[in-house]
Amino acid sequence: MKYFLVVLFCFLASYNLQSQALLETIDSYKLEGKRELKIQLPRNYDSSAKRLYPLVIVLDGDYLFEPVAGNIDYQAYWEDIPDCIIVGVNQSTTRTDDFFYDEDTYFPAHDGAAFYEFVAAELVPYIEEKYNASDFRIIVGHDLSANFMNFFLFKDNPLFRAYIALSPDLAPMMSIRLKERLAIIEQETFYYMATADADVKVLRNAIIECDAQLKAIENKALRYKFDNFEDANHYSLVGRGIPKALNEIFALYKPISGKEYNEKILPFEGSPYDYLIEKYKDIEYFYGFEKKLIENDIRAIAAACNKKDDLESLEKLAKLVKNEFPDSMLSAYYMGMYYEKEGNLKRALQRYKSGLLLEPSQFIDKEIILEKMYETRDAMKN
Structure with missing residues (x-):
């Protein structure tokens, strides 16, 4: 337990240093007053760059913002999900009014209708005008706010x-x-819902019934996921549900896994290179922003090219890497790999040598480049 607390403290301290939230106040015509916001921008955020980021709106931001922001920051660091712009709306003193709905129609009314209009007509446009937010938007809620959203x-x-x-x-x-x-619904939509064995009983019963309704839906545009956690209550399920939900929402974005390699890439009718291009086009289509090529995916596609003896695909991959990472050892390594597979050992050696003057990557460093040089020289002697 003591070790766990030490690790938790280190994580929270690191989170606070790396991703401290901005505090802003927005003037609202709809709410006839001001509303406090917590905003977390991606690490190395550059407002002048063209890159766009998914926008995550967190209701009940006074207590729900930190667990959402921490999970996103952590998973984005490991490239499991994209960097996001996270906005929490503080509602500690207004949540009952903000989430009010009419007792006859069960739709927002009075202050609830005003808050609905605030989010749609003021908050989202305000963030999109000020920051580089894409039109892929996520909303997070708990309890009353999970219903209101x-x-x-x-x-x-x-x-x-x-x-x-x-x-x-x-x-x-x-x-x-x-x-x-x-x-x-016609647009690709992700919907995640969670309860737990020790959740508030009346809420849990209604959620279980709702899950039965939603599971019966047959709509290819809907991606629905439900979790019923064991050993969790109304509050602790939040910490388990957030990463599970993010996993589902950004499943397509994730780096190529061993399972995807074996079950999708190797049986793919086209070339491994074509698979890579289609995957990244799908990401742009679904999420509304381009994903930068990552080294994990390059390695997986290169392995598939070698396994299938697809020299043409390997050449295309090497040229793509050279174009995307001209100053990295990656460009020299994969161009060298291509020429080596082609049988042109002299050019392969030249490419590997050129890599010594470039920047190391996550997996390719000077030692690996030197090893490839020695292997190529030995092969040229035989």
């Missing part, structure tokens, strides 16, 4: 593409309305 689904063109509902306190008719709406 569903109202954004009922617009003709929903404001959000992904919904993370953590132990929602569902309004009457919400399960039926969700089923009807998600069954016909």
Whole structure:
């Protein structure tokens, strides 16, 4: 237990140093006052760059912002998910009014309607004008806010593409309305919901019933995931649900795994290079931003090229790497690999030598380049 607390303290200290939240105040015409925001920008965020980032809106930001921001920062560091712009809305003194819905229609009314309009017409435009946010938007809520966020689904063109509902306190008719709406939604939509064995009983029962409704939906545009955690309560399930939800939402974005390599790349009818290009095009289509080529995926595609003896695909990959990473040892390493496979050992050796003057990458360093040089020289002697 003591070791766990030390690790946790180190993680939180690191998080605080690397990703401290910005505190801003937005003037709201809809709410007739000011609202406090917590904003976390990606590491090395450059406002002048063209890169766009998914926008994550966190309701109940006074307590839910930190666990969401910490999870995103951690997973993005390891390239499992993209960097995101995270915005938390502080509601510690206003949440009952903010999430108010009419007792007859069960839709937002009075202060609840004003808060709905604030998010849609003021908050999101404010963030998109000030920061490099893409139109792939995620909304996160817990309890009352997890119910309220569903109202954004009922617009003709929903404001959000992904919904993370953590132990929602569902309004009457919400399960039926969700089923009807998600069954016909045309845009690719991600929906995650979670409860736990020790969740508030009345909430848990309604959530289980809602899950049964949503599981029956047959719609290729819907990506639905449900978790019913063991040994967790209404509050602790939040810490387990957030990373699971992010995993589901960004499944396509993730680096190529051993499973994807064996089950998708090797049986792929086209070339490994074609698979890589299609994967990155799909990421841009689904998420609305380009993913920078990562070394893990280069290694996987190169391995597939070698396994399939696909020299043409390996050449295309080497040229792509050279174009994307001209100052990295990666460019020399993969061009050298191509010429080596082609049988042109002299040019392969030249490429490997050129790598000594370049910057090391995550997996390719000077020792590996030298090793390839020695192997190539030995092969030229035989």
